[in-house]
Amino acid sequence: MIKEKGTYRPKTRCSRFLNHRLPFPRLIHDSIIKYYVPKNLNYFYTFGCILILMLTSQILTGIVMAMHYVPDVGSAFESREHFMRSGRYGWLFGPWHAVGSSFFFIAVYIHLARSLYYGSHKSPREIVWILGVFIYLTMMATAFIGHVLAWSMISAAEVSIAAGLFRAMPLVGSWLYETLLGGYSIGQPTLNRFYVVHSLLPFVLVFLIVLHIWAVHMVGQNNPTGLDVQSERETIPFVPYAAIKYVFTISIFLIFFAWFLFYMPDYMSHADHHIQADIFRTPQHVVPEWYFLPFYTMLRAITFDVGPLESTLFGVMVLTGSLLILLFVPWLDRSQVRSARFRPLYRICYWLFIVDVIFLGWLGSQSVNDVDVIWSQIGTAFYFIFFLIIMPYLPRFEKNWLPASIEEVIHQKK
Amino acid sequence: MHMLSPLQTFTIEGLYSLFRGDREVNWKDEDSIQDQFLSSVDGQAMSKQTRRDFLFLATGVASAVGVSGLVWPFIDQLRPDDDERAVESTITVDISSIEKGMTFTVKWRGKPVMIRNQTTEEIEESRATPLKALKDHYARNANLPADTPATSLARSAGKGRENWIILINICTHLGCIPHVCAGSYNGWFCSCHGSSYDTVGRIRSGPASRNMAIPPYQFISEKVISIR
Numbered sequence: 001m002i003k004e005k006g007t008y009r010p011k012t013r014c015s016r017f018l019n020h021r022l023p024f025p026r027l028i029h030d031s032i033i034k035y036y037v038p039k040n041l042n043y044f045y046t047f048g049c050i051l052i053l054m055l056t057s058q059i060l061t062g063i064v065m066a067m068h069y070v071p072d073v074g075s076a077f078e079s080r081e082h083f084m085r086s087g088r089y090g091w092l093f094g095p096w097h098a099v100g101s102s103f104f105f106i107a108v109y110i111h112l113a114r115s116l117y118y119g120s121h122k123s124p125r126e127i128v129w130i131l132g133v134f135i136y137l138t139m140m141a142t143a144f145i146g147h148v149l150a151w152s153m154i155s156a157a158e159v160s161i162a163a164g165l166f167r168a169m170p171l172v173g174s175w176l177y178e179t180l181l182g183g184y185s186i187g188q189p190t191l192n193r194f195y196v197v198h199s200l201l202p203f204v205l206v207f208l209i210v211l212h213i214w215a216v217h218m219v220g221q222n223n224p225t226g227l228d229v230q231s232e233r234e235t236i237p238f239v240p241y242a243a244i245k246y247v248f249t250i251s252i253f254l255i256f257f258a259w260f261l262f263y264m265p266d267y268m269s270h271a272d273h274h275i276q277a278d279i280f281r282t283p284q285h286v287v288p289e290w291y292f293l294p295f296y297t298m299l300r301a302i303t304f305d306v307g308p309l310e311s312t313l314f315g316v317m318v319l320t321g322s323l324l325i326l327l328f329v330p331w332l333d334r335s336q337v338r339s340a341r342f343r344p345l346y347r348i349c350y351w352l353f354i355v356d357v358i359f360l361g362w363l364g365s366q367s368v369n370d371v372d373v374i375w376s377q378i379g380t381a382f383y384f385i386f387f388l389i390i391m392p393y394l395p396r397f398e399k400n401w402l403p404a405s406i407e408e409v410i411h412q413k414k
Numbered sequence: 415m416h417m418l419s420p421l422q423t424f425t426i427e428g429l430y431s432l433f434r435g436d437r438e439v440n441w442k443d444e445d446s447i448q449d450q451f452l453s454s455v456d457g458q459a460m461s462k463q464t465r466r467d468f469l470f471l472a473t474g475v476a477s478a479v480g481v482s483g484l485v486w487p488f489i490d491q492l493r494p495d496d497d498e499r500a501v502e503s504t505i506t507v508d509i510s511s512i513e514k515g516m517t518f519t520v521k522w523r524g525k526p527v528m529i530r531n532q533t534t535e536e537i538e539e540s541r542a543t544p545l546k547a548l549k550d551h552y553a554r555n556a557n558l559p560a561d562t563p564a565t566s567l568a569r570s571a572g573k574g575r576e577n578w579i580i581l582i583n584i585c586t587h588l589g590c591i592p593h594v595c596a597g598s599y600n601g602w603f604c605s606c607h608g609s610s611y612d613t614v615g616r617i618r619s620g621p622a623s624r625n626m627a628i629p630p631y632q633f634i635s636e637k638v639i640s641i642r
Contacts, residue, residue, distance in 0.1 A: 157590055161606055164588025183494045185524035193492070280519065280526045282591040286606045299588075300607045303621050310623035312587050368608025368620070369598075 007034050031217055036235040037242050038223035040406055045221070046249040047111040052209065053250060054104040059202050061097040062146075069149065071195035073188050076151040077276040095265035101143050102268045103257050105291035108136060116329075117350060119338030120222040126330035128219065131212040133326045135205060140292070140323075142201040145194045147289060154270055156277035157286045159186055159194075168316045186279050225409050226338025227402070234406045285367060293364030294357050298322050298383065300368065301376035318380065325387050332387055335395040337402060345398050346390075353386045498524075504642035506634065509578075517594050519583065522641050526591060527629055528583040529639075536613040537576055539600065540566035548625075549617045556630040564625055569614035571633070580639070581615045582629055587622035602626065 008029040010016040015025050068083035068090070070076055084094035112132070115121055121129035144162065148155045163186070167177040182189025220229060229235055236242060260267060268290055272283040288296050302315035309317070325332075340347045360379040363371055403409050505522055509529055512518050517530040545551065545563060552561065553568035562568045571578035583602070585592050590606035597603025597610035599618045604610075609620030616625045631641040 157606055160589040160591075164590075167589065178494050179489070179492045181494075182492055183498050183524065187524070189494075280521070280591055282593070282605055284593070284605050286590065300621060303619065305623060311621050312623045315587075315621050368605075373608075 033237070033239045035217070035238040036232075037221050037238055038229050038234055038406060039236045039241070040223050040225065040234075040410060041221065041242060041245070042224055043245065043249050044110065044114040045223075046246045047107050047114065048213075048216075049246045050107045050250055050253050051104070051111060054100060054107055055202070055205060055209070057100050058097065058104060059206075061093050061100060062199070062202065064093045065097050066195075066199060069195070071149070071192050073151065073191055073277075076149065076191060080150055081274070095261055098269060099257065099261045099265055101146065102290070103253075103260070104139065105143070107253070108139060109291070112136065113354060115222075117340045118222055118224055119226045119333070119335070119340065121330045122333060122335075122338050123330070124219045125216075125222060128212060128215040129330055130327055131208055131215060135208045135212060136326070137323060138201055138205050138208060142198060142205065143289065143291070145198045145201070148194050149191070149198055150273060151191065151277045153272040153275045153277060153281070153283045154286065155273075156186065156279050157282045158288065159190065160279075160282075161286075165316050165319070168312050170313065222338065223406065224339060224341060225403070225406050226341070227406050227409075230405050231407075287365060290361065290365070293362075294360035294383075295319055295322055297360045297364035297376045298380045300364070301373060301380045303373055322380075322383060325384070329387065329391070332391040334392050335398065335400075337395075337398075337400045342400050342402055343398055346394055349386065349390045349394065352382070353390075356382045356386070504640060506638055506640040508638050510637040514577065520641070522582075522629060526583045527641060528579075528581055528594065530579040530594065532570075532577045532579055532613060534577075536600070537566070537570075540569070540612055540614045540616075543612065543616075547618075549619075550623060550625045552625070553628070554625045555628040557628065557632075564616055566614050569616065569625070569628065575633070579614055580628060580631055580641070582627045584626070585609055585622055586617065586624040586626060587620070592626075 008019075008023075008026040010019045010025065018024065019026060065080075065083075068079060068087055070079040080094070083090040085091075115129065115132070144158065148159045148162075163177050163181055166180055167173045169176060178184060180190075181187070182193060223229075270285075270287065272285075275283075287293070299315050299319045302311050302318050305311050306314050335343060335346065337343055340350055356379055360376070360383065363376050363379060403412070503523060505520060507518070507520050507529065509518070509531075512529060512531045514531050515533045517528055519526050519528050521527070543566070545565065548564055551564055553564045555562060555568055558568055567573065567576060569579065569581075570576040571580060583591055583594075585604040585606065587604065587607055587609050590604050592602035592604040592609070592611060594602055599610050599612040601613045601618075602611035602615060604620070604622070607621050609622035610618050611622075611626060612618050615628075617623065629641050631639050633639050
C-alpha cells in the first residue's frame with residue numbers, strides 16, 4: 001500500500017501538545033483519514049465497516065440487556081420477558097439485540113463471500129483471513145451462548161446439543177461435558193458461566209478485530225481485480241472518497257435493519273423461544289438460528305458409521321471440520337490469480353458453492369421427515385469437495401488472462 | 415579439586431558434587447562469554463553450554479511447572495460440586511398406577527428416566543424385528559453383561575416383565591430428550607437431529623449410533639422398582 005508518511009500536521013495548541021506525548025490524533029489521521037485504498041473498491045468492500053457498526057450496536061444493547069437480566073435458572077426467562085414487555089424501552093432493546101445479531105451475521109456472510117470471490121484470503125493476506133475466521137468462530141460462540149441465556153425451550157435443547165458435541169469426543173468426552181456444564185446435567189452453574197462468557201467474548205472480538213484491521217493495514221486492501229496496487233494513481237484517501245461510499249451502504253443496510261426491527265422483530269426467531277426452558281422436554285421442532293443452519297444440516301446428514309467411527313462422532317468431526325477447514329483456505333487455494341473475475345472456472349464453482357451453502361441452510365430449516373437425508377449428504381459432500389478438491393486442483397485446468405494493472409482495467413471499462 | 419565439564423553439570427552427580435563444593439566447573443570467564451556472544455554469528459561458539467544457559471533453563475522449567483500448577487485450579491473450579499454427586503443417587507418408584515400404554519418419567523441423577531408399560535402389540539413388534547436390522551447390536555442394559563445382544567427381552571425388564579421398558583430418555587446422539595410414541599418406528603423420536611428409536615429404545619435410523627441406555631434398577635416387589 002502506498003502511504004504518505006507523516007502528512008499529519010497538528011493545527012491547534014492542544015493537538016500539538018498531544019502529538020508529542022500520545023500521538024493518538026496522528027494514528028487516526030494516518031490509519032483512517034489519510035488511509036489510501038485502491039480506487040476501484042466496490043460496495044461489497046464496505047461490509048467491514050458495517051461489521052464494526054454492528055458490533056458496537058451489539059455491545060451497547062448488550063450492556064442494557066445485561067442490566068435487566070438475572071442469571072438464575074428460576075428467573076432468567078422471566079427477567080428477559082419482563083424487561084421486553086414492561087421495562088422502559090424494553091420493546092426496543094430486546095429485539096434490537098436479537099435482530100442485531102442476525103444482521104451481524106448477514107454482514108459477516110457477505111464479507112466472507114466477498115473475500116472468497118476476490119481472493120482476499122491469498123498471499124499476502126493469509127493472516128487477515130485467519131484472524132477473520134477466528135472472529136467468525138468467536139461470533140458464533142457468542143451468539144450461541146447469548147441464545148442460551150434467554151433460557152427458553154430452544155435454549156435448553158441447544159445447550160444439550162452443544163454439550164453433547166463435546167461429550168461425543170472419545171476418552172475426554174464426559175470430563176469435558178461435566179467441566180463445561182459445571183454439573184452432571186444443565187443447571188445453575190451452566191447458566192451462570194454462560195452469562196459471564198457471553199459478556200466477555202465481545203471484548204475478545206474487539207481485540208481480534210483490532211488485529212484484523214492492523215493486518216489489513218499492513219498489507220493494504222485487496223480490490224475487485226485482485227491486482228496489486230502499483231502506483232499512487234491507483235489509490236484514493238479513505239476520507240472522503242471511500243468513506244462516502246461506506247455511508248451510502250450503511251444507510252441502505254440500516255433501512256433493512258430498521259424494517260426488520262420495527263415491523264417484524266420475531267421474523268428470524270421461533271415461537272418456542274417464548275416458552276420457559278424445561279430441561280426434561282425438547283420442543284417438537286428444534287431449529288437453530290438461521291446462521292447455523294448449513295452446519296446443523298451437515299451434522300444431521302451423518303447417519304452412517306464410517307469404519308470404526310460411530311455416526312455420532314463422525315458427525316461431530318464433520319461439523320467441526322466444516323468450520324476449521326476455513327483456516328486452511330489460503331493454502332488450499334493454489335491459484336496464483338486472486339480475483340474470480342479472471343478465473344472463469346472458479347467463478348462457476350464459487351457460485352455452485354454459494355448455492356450449496358444456501359441449499360444446506362434450507363434443508364436445515366426443514367423437518368427431518370420432510371426431505372430425504374440423501375440431499376443433505378450430497379450438499380455436505382459438495383461443501384468439502386469445494387475446499388479439498390476444487391480449490392487445490394482447479395488451477396491446473398484454468399487458463400487465465402490477467403490485465404497488467406488496475407488502471408488498465410478501469411480504462412478498458414471506459 | 416576435580417574439574418567438571420559444563421555439560422556434566424546437567425547430570426545428577428555433577429549437580430550434587432557442585433552443591434557439595436568438592437568440584438569446580440571449567441566455566442569460561444565472563445569476558446570470553448561476552449566474546450562468544452559477539453562471535454555467535456558464525457554459529458559455532460554458542461553451541462557450548464554455559465552456566466547462564468543452565469540458569470535460563472532451570473528458571474524456565476521452574477516457571478513452567480509453577481504456571482501449570484496455577485492453571486489447574488482455574489480449570490478444576492469449573493467441575494461439578496461434591497454435593498451434586500450425592501443428590502438423589504437412589505430412588506424408588508411405585509409403578510402400580512402405570513397402565514398398559516402409559517409412560518412415567520422420573521428424575522434420577524439429573525436425568526429423565528422413562529418407565530413405560532408396553533402394549534401387547536408393541537411387544538410383538540419389537541420381538542418381530544430381526545437383530546440384523548439393528549444399527550447397534552448391544553443391549554446397553556446396565557443390569558446385563560456388556561456384550562448382551564439387543565434382543566427385545568434384553569431391553570425389557572426380563573422374563574415375565576417384558577412389558578416394562580425402563581430407560582434413560584436421552585438421545586445417544588447429542589443429548590436431547592426424545593419424544594415417546596413418535597417417529598418411524600413408533601418408539602422414540604428425537605426432534606433435534608431426527609434419530610428414530612423403536613418401541614424398546616433401540617436406534618433404528620438417524621445420526622445417533624447407540625441404543626438408549628438402561629439404568630441399573632431392580633424390582634423390589636411387583637409394584638415398586640428402585641433405580642440406583
